[in-house]
Amino acid sequence: MSQGSNFVDYVKICCRSGKGGAGSAHLHRDVLTSMGGPDGGDGGRGGHIIVKGSIHIWTLLHLKYRKHIIAEDGGAGGSSHKSGKQGKDEILEVPLGTIARDAETGEVLFEITKDGETKILTAGGRGGLGNAHFKSPTQQTPRFAQPGEQGQEVWNILELKVLADVGLVGFPNAGKSTLLSVVSAAKPEIADYPFTTIVPNLGIVSYRGGKSFVMADIPGIIEGASQGKGLGYRFLRHIERNSVLLFMVPADTSRSIKEEYEILKRELESYNSELMQKPHVLAITKSDMLDEELMAEMKQDLPKIPAIFISSVAEKNILELKDMLWKAIEG
Numbered sequence: 001m002s003q004g005s006n007f008v009d010y011v012k013i014c015c016r017s018g019k020g021g022a023g024s025a026h027l028h029r030d031v032l033t034s035m036g037g038p039d040g041g042d043g044g045r046g047g048h049i050i051v052k053g054s055i056h057i058w059t060l061l062h063l064k065y066r067k068h069i070i071a072e073d074g075g076a077g078g079s080s081h082k083s084g085k086q087g088k089d090e091i092l093e094v095p096l097g098t099i100a101r102d103a104e105t106g107e108v109l110f111e112i113t114k115d116g117e118t119k120i121l122t123a124g125g126r127g128g129l130g131n132a133h134f135k136s137p138t139q140q141t142p143r144f145a146q147p148g149e150q151g152q153e154v155w156n157i158l159e160l161k162v163l164a165d166v167g168l169v170g171f172p173n174a175g176k177s178t179l180l181s182v183v184s185a186a187k188p189e190i191a192d193y194p195f196t197t198i199v200p201n202l203g204i205v206s207y208r209g210g211k212s213f214v215m216a217d218i219p220g221i222i223e224g225a226s227q228g229k230g231l232g233y234r235f236l237r238h239i240e241r242n243s244v245l246l247f248m249v250p251a252d253t254s255r256s257i258k259e260e261y262e263i264l265k266r267e268l269e270s271y272n273s274e275l276m277q278k279p280h281v282l283a284i285t286k287s288d289m290l291d292e293e294l295m296a297e298m299k300q301d302l303p304k305i306p307a308i309f310i311s312s313v314a315e316k317n318i319l320e321l322k323d324m325l326w327k328a329i330e331g
């Protein structure tokens with residue numbers, strides 16, 4: 001299966017936050033007073049660069065061509081204690097499951113997991129204090145004020161880990177895309193794009209009683225994927241957090257089902273052994289190709305995990321599979 005070109009799960013961006021506005025060194029003056037006390041206002045804070053989680057976004061595509069993100073500088077303080085205007089914050093909307101890193105050190109700064117959650121990626125400079133703050137018994141008319149703090153310029157990485165409830169694990173041709181197309185009836189239109197165009201390998205599965213869960217097809221897991229061969233390595237990242245792994249082995253596999261499951265398991269394990277702690281479910285796909293006798297024979301030799309024979313094409317045992325997955329998710 002092909003990865004949609006609109007799906008971007010990694011961007012490197014240069015972020016420049018706003019400089020703080022300078023404090024004012026103004027001295028009060030009116031018709032009666034030619035030179036009064038200090039009344040210089042504070043400078044405004046420079047704009048932050050803020051990252052905000054949104055359930056309506058599934059990709060980092062919109063940031064791919066915005067290499068430089070620049071927030072506005074703060075305004076200078078004015079007379080009569082007037083504060084400078086705050087620099088406008090630059091808000092970057094990102095999908096849930098986005099991780100921010102310092103591009104230089106690779107250090108994880110934070111992760112966005114909730115809709116509407118905001119985190120400051122690059123803080124704007126503080127505004128300088130006006131001269132009114134510096135009045136003292138010995139210094140009645142300070143003619144100085146603080147300059148604004150500089151903004152920061154930093155390279156950051158935003159990286160998306162798809163948060164799915166169920167990750168599909170199987171060799172090419174196992175029938176992952178076909179299952180996904182059968183179970184995820186809902187293909188809502190999001191952000192002007194048909195859902196499936198953005199992330200063709202992610203689907204919302206509607207379940208009994210209005211419940212739903214997210215299923216992600218992780219393409220290209222091949223033998224040796226954990227060593228970085230093929231596409232697999234990059235996409236394995238997306239299942240690290242999936243709560244349930246659905247292993248898919250086609251009924252017409254040349255190996256035994258148990259054997260194929262073991263190979264897939266080893267691949268995942270060598271990538272990240274924590275994946276073995278997740279609940280595993282096994283679907284033997286394309287079971288419409290089996291006769292009763294063969295199926296009975298295969299049932300004798302299955303791995304000791306919840307397993308079910310399905311057919312996406314004949315829509316056999318699909319609801320039962322959903323039940324099994326739901327049980328594992330609720331686990």
Ligand SMILES: Nc1nc2c(ncn2[C@@H]2O[C@H](COP(=O)(O)OP(=O)(O)OP(=O)(O)O)[C@@H](O)[C@H]2O)c(=O)[nH]1
Pocket residue numbers: 001002170171172173174175176177178179219220285286287288289310311312313314
């Ligand atoms: N008979 C039968 N064929 C199926 C079934 N499900 C999928 N297939 C066929 O198996 C082939 C592979 O199916 P896909 O869904 O593309 O498999 P995949 O795992 O997504 O493969 P990749 O995209 O290569 O990772 C296609 O020709 C499907 O038509 C099924 O339930 N029964």
